[in-house]
Amino acid sequence: MLLGKLLPREGKFFELFNQHAERIVEAARAFQQLVDNYSDPKLRDQYTRAVDNAEHAADRLTHEVNRMIHRGANPPLERDQIHKLINTMDDVADLLQDSAETMALYDLRAVNDEIRRLTDLSVKCCERLKDAVALIGRLSDGPTAEAALKTCEEIDQLESDADRVMRSAMSRLFREEPDVREVLKLKAVYELLESVTDKCEDVANLIEGIVLRHA
Template identity: 75%
Template sequence: MLFSKLLPKEGNFFELFNQHADRIVEAAKAFSLLVTHYGDDRLREQYLQEVDNAEHAADRVTHEVNRLIHTTFITPIDREQIHTLINLMDDVADLLQDSAQTMSLYDVRHMTESIKRLTDLSVKCCERLRHAVSLLPKIAEPATAEAALKTCEEIDQLESDADRVMRSAMSALFRNEPDVREVIKLKAIYELLETVTDKCEDVANQIEGIVLENS
């Protein structure tokens, strides 16, 4: 019994990564529903709360991972990689919450096609992020490592698509919107949503590094 207690322990980091990725997708889907039903006051408040709940749950997972980093003797991958990955993932959840709250605080009155397109790309990025994270436990297998890298490439492409949508949206906004207040509001929303995809790309880059170092 004493010997078993002295054995090095490996925290269940991969499972916690998966839990966090699930919360990110929950937040993204709730945000998408918020955009879809924005004209309904009751549903808008409901989905805003769901985004907040998912972000708070993600925070708890992040806290647990960071705690385990300091209490686990042996980790499955480098400690710095774990720390960077979970905090980049948490940034994604934070940005989704920021996007939802900014729309409420700025009293945005209607959803533009550009917001809808950026939201759709954000959801797809988050779903691919979750898939990439789910592959981490088996990246020592060549086929799994290849699949993870392919998924990261897909995230990169989605981020490039979002960047093009935002540039087009900004151009149309400054050319066609006469109300300066609306310009300020929508510009902030566009930038936040594009940053969601940027941060997903940062997560993908971190996962690529982990795969290449550990496969």
């Protein structure tokens, strides 16, 4: 059965997916503000809380989707697809929260250009993820399915860009940073931010699978 025919009756799932994607973008943009204002302790705390709030809201949406699945709701996609999609999306929000918490717990001295570049790529990935998620309720339309696949390809490219930035950042870190403690702190932050883009790519791969199966 085409997804477009299912949407009026079972659109609640798609609505929750979209709301979750919006919370991911909210968390990503709050994290970017945290990075941009890192030298101001008051703003740093404010934006860390904003990331936390967005992640908690995403958690609630994840629980609602999983509750609907287990309650026996008739979903528009296979239950396993829905479960993997919403939980992988939630991993993105979790990693953004982990990144903010790690910077606070490790008392990172300052952010550098590598963190800013990885943050920018993470935000772009999250924004494109939101665009892709918004399309999965209308995959019976050929151009929409093609647009979803194109958006997923863009996420893949952004993840590749983040990989390159990560490799360069690690090389520079181990060559130029004399403080071992700072090396460990920055390495942890780099890895978490690169993981955000990795997880966005995982979501994109799931969406590609949904497109190919249902379009």
